[in-house]
Amino acid sequence: MIKTPVRVKTFKINGMDVTGKSNSTILEVANEHQIKIPTLCYLEGLSCVGACRMCLVQVKGSDKLIPACTSKIKEGMEVITDSPIIENHRKMILSMIFAERTHTCSVCVSNGHCELQNSAIELKLEHSLVPYIHKGFEIDASHKDYVYDPNRCILCTRCVRVCDEIEGAHALDIGFRGIHAKIIHDMDEPWSQSQSCTSCGKCVQVCPTGALFEKGLSATEMIKKKNIITNLIQTRANK
Ligand code: FES
Structure with a gap:
C-alpha cells in the first residue's frame, strides 16, 4: 500500500520558523515547539471549543486576535503569541471570569x-x-x-x-x-x-x-x- 505523505506547512511563531501537519492548530504546533500559549478551556484529547479566549494570538497583517486552539495553521503566516495588546486582552478576559464568580x-x-x-x-x-x-x-x-x-x-x-x-x-x-x-x-x-x-x-x-x-x-x-x-x-x- 502506498502511504500518503504527511503534508506540512511552514510558518513563523514569534519570528521562529516552525512546521506543523497541515490540519494542525496554531496551539498544537506551538506546544510541539515548547512555545507557551495560555489556555483554560483547551485539554489535549478533547474537542476544541474556543470558549475561554485565553489563547488569543495575533497574525501579522490582521487587526483581529484569533484563538490559537481552534485556528488552523496556514503556510507563511506569522503568529505573535505575546504583546502588550494580547496581554491586556488576556487580563480583561481573566478579570471577567473572576468578576462573575x-x-x-x-x-x-x-x-x-x-x-x-x-x-x-x-x-x-x-x-x-x-x-x-x-x-x-x-x-x-x-x-x-x-x-x-x-x-x-x-x-x-x-x-x-x-x-x-x-x-x-x-x-x-x-x-x-x-x-x-x-x-x-x-x-x-x-x-x-x-x-x-x-x-x-x-x-x-x-x-x-x-x-x-x-x-x-x-x-x-x-x-x-x-x-x-x-x-x-x-x-x-x-x-
Ligand atoms: S484555550 Fe480557551 S479559547 Fe483557546
Whole structure:
C-alpha cells in the first residue's frame, strides 16, 4: 500500500520558523515547539471549543486576535503569541471570569493546583479590572462522592466534553444564560438523581478550578489527574 505523505506547512511563531501537519492548530504546533500559549478551556484529547479566549494570538497583517486552539495553521503566516495588546486582552478576559464568580483561593480545595489561579499569577493580575457581579449559586453536594460548586465554575465545558466524548454518557450540559449559566445534570436534576451520570469522576479530574471536586477534601488538597484523558486514549489505541 502506498502511504500518503504527511503534508506540512511552514510558518513563523514569534519570528521562529516552525512546521506543523497541515490540519494542525496554531496551539498544537506551538506546544510541539515548547512555545507557551495560555489556555483554560483547551485539554489535549478533547474537542476544541474556543470558549475561554485565553489563547488569543495575533497574525501579522490582521487587526483581529484569533484563538490559537481552534485556528488552523496556514503556510507563511506569522503568529505573535505575546504583546502588550494580547496581554491586556488576556487580563480583561481573566478579570471577567473572576468578576462573575467567587474564586476565594484561600478556602478552595484546588488552591495551589488551579489553572485559573496560575493564569492570574502568570499575568500578574492582582485584582479584577471590572466590577464584581457575582450572584451566588447553590452548591450541589448531593452526589455521594463529588461536589459541584458553580461559584467556582468558569464554564470551560471540559466536564461536558469529557462526559460526552470520552465517557459517552453526556450527563452534563450548560444550563441557563449569561451570568446565570452553570453546569447542569440531565434536565437540571440534583447530581445524585441524574439517570445518565455513571459516577466515573472524569468531569472532576479535568475541571481546571475547584468547581468540581471530591468530597472529604479541605483547602489545597484536590490535585486533578488531567492526563486521565490522554492515558485512556492511548490505552484504547493499543487494544
Ligand atoms: S484555550 Fe483557546 S479559547 Fe480557551
